[in-house]
Amino acid sequence: xxxxxxxxxxxxxxxxxxxxxxxxxxxxxxxxxxxxxxxxxxxxxxxxxxxxxxxxxxxxxxxxxxxxxxxxxxxxxxxxxxxxxxxxxxxxxxxxxxxxxxxxxxxxxxxxxxxxxxxxxxxxxxxxxxxxxxxxxxxxxxxxxxxxxxxxxxxxxxxxxxxxxxxxxxxxxxxxxxxxxxxxxxxxxxxxxxxxxxxxxxxxxxxxxxxxxxxxxxxxxxxxxxxxxxxxxxxxxxxxxxxxxxxxxxxxxxxxxxxxxxxxxxxxxxxxxxxxxxxxxxxxxxxxxxxxxxxxxxxxxxxxxxxxxxxxxxxxxxxxx
Numbered sequence: 001x002x003x004x005x006x007x008x009x010x011x012x013x014x015x016x017x018x019x020x021x022x023x024x025x026x027x028x029x030x031x032x033x034x035x036x037x038x039x040x041x042x043x044x045x046x047x048x049x050x051x052x053x054x055x056x057x058x059x060x061x062x063x064x065x066x067x068x069x070x071x072x073x074x075x076x077x078x079x080x081x082x083x084x085x086x087x088x089x090x091x092x093x094x095x096x097x098x099x100x101x102x103x104x105x106x107x108x109x110x111x112x113x114x115x116x117x118x119x120x121x122x123x124x125x126x127x128x129x130x131x132x133x134x135x136x137x138x139x140x141x142x143x144x145x146x147x148x149x150x151x152x153x154x155x156x157x158x159x160x161x162x163x164x165x166x167x168x169x170x171x172x173x174x175x176x177x178x179x180x181x182x183x184x185x186x187x188x189x190x191x192x193x194x195x196x197x198x199x200x201x202x203x204x205x206x207x208x209x210x211x212x213x214x215x216x217x218x219x220x221x222x223x224x225x226x227x228x229x230x231x232x233x234x235x236x237x238x239x240x241x242x243x244x245x246x247x248x249x250x251x252x253x254x255x256x257x258x259x260x261x262x263x264x265x266x267x268x269x270x271x272x273x274x275x276x277x278x279x280x281x282x283x284x285x286x287x288x289x290x291x292x293x294x295x296x297x298x299x300x301x302x303x304x305x306x307x308x309x310x311x312x313x314x315x316x317x318x319x320x321x
Contacts, residue, residue: 023074026205031264032059033066034208036078043081051079067264067272092125094134100154100303105163105296107131107141110305113152113282117143127155140164145171148247150262153180153287153305158295166295171244176292178241180249181228181307183284183314184258185271188227188235195223195252199245210265211247213255221245223252231318234261238288249285260285280314 027035036048036057048057055063056079059070070076097109109127111117116126132141144156144167158164170176198218199211212218222242229236235258239249250266253259259267262275262283275281290303307315 017080019078021076021078023070023072023076025072027070028072029069030204030208031066032057032064032068032070032076035070035076038207039078040081047081051081065276067269067276069269092129092133095127095130096134097127097131097155098305100305101301105158105160106144106167106294107157107159108290108303109155109157111147111152111155111287113150113308113310116149117146117155128157131157144168145244147287148250148283148285150264150283151180151285151287152282152308152311154178154290154303155287156290160296163295170292170295174242176290178244178287179289180239180241181284181286181288181311182237182239182249182253183231183261183311184235184237184253185233185261185268186235186258187230187233188225188237188258190225191227193225193256195225195256197221197252197255199248199251201246208265209246211245211251213251219243219245221248221252223249225253231315234318236315250283275314278314278317280310282310284311284314286311 021039023035032052033048036052037045040048049066051057052064052066058064058077059068059074061077097111099107100110101108111127118126118128128141128143132138135141138159140159140161142158142164144158144164147153147155156167158167197213198215199221200214200218202210202212204210220243224240224242226238226240227235228238237253239253241248247265250260250263254263254266260283261267262272262280263285264272264283267283286305286307288305288307290301292301293299294301
């Protein structure tokens with residue numbers, strides 16, 4: 001049985017045409033953009049987003065936003081979307097990012113929100129591919145850790161094999177300190193709180209990667225949360241990672257009843273929509289501080305990245321308590 005009920009609006013053998021696809025139970029509740037990424041494999045994500053913004057993609061004949069959640073029975077109109085020519089070389093646009101620290105062994109950049117750290121899972125290219133394109137003479141550029149696409153802030157890139165191995169070992173042993181700012185929904189209760197909840201990965205019916213608290217089979221995870229300021233219905237907190245599990249801060253905060261504002265996986269759709277109407281269309285999570293020994297010299301580094309302008313503008317619009 002096919003995953004989707006599909007009908008083409010032109011006869012067989014015609015050029016690529018509009019498709020009407022009915023959402024089945026396996027994709028109930030999935031975001032529109034993620035639904036299209038899986039269905040239109042190979043099509044650049046920028047083309048898909050443009051088609052949604054231009055109203056070429058419609059749900060039940062109406063224009064819709066990229067983060068709309070689909071329901072069983074919805075009919076999705078998909079316009080012709082061109083695939084790259086078979087065998088055509090993939091062009092990666094070169095890009096540099098704000099440099100916080102750099103020497104012969106280590107590069108630390110301030111990653112913007114909305115850019116994946118690497119290609120894969122429907123993403124043609126990410127920060128690391130764009131850095132390599134911008135620095136064709138660099139003998140090596142490898143990610144030393146990862147940030148979620150919608151998380152901004154400090155990202156470490158190793159420039160030598162020795163530095164990469166040292167950074168990986170340091171993180172496995174719990175060395176160094178990573179601190180993040182997060183705006184959470186609700187009035188955070190404690191000035192300082194240790195969250196120790198085991199986490200395990202799972203996948204939705206549509207294949208999206210998720211993480212949940214799993215007291216039976218989860219991996220140990222430890223986050224220290226410190227209140228920074230209250231803003232009525234929101235609170236600005238600092239989260240310090242003592243372990244480095246996937247989506248750790250996001251799931252720990254949500255499990256305590258304080259999801260991150262703008263989080264599309266573990267947060268509130270209503271809050272995200274309200275913030276988007278204010279012009280804030282991202283998750284409020286920012287890696288603002290790294291304290292670690294240099295992977296080769298051992299000298300202590302204290303690296304910081306200020307909150308992006310979009311985050312500070314949102315805080316300025318809220319009433320502090």
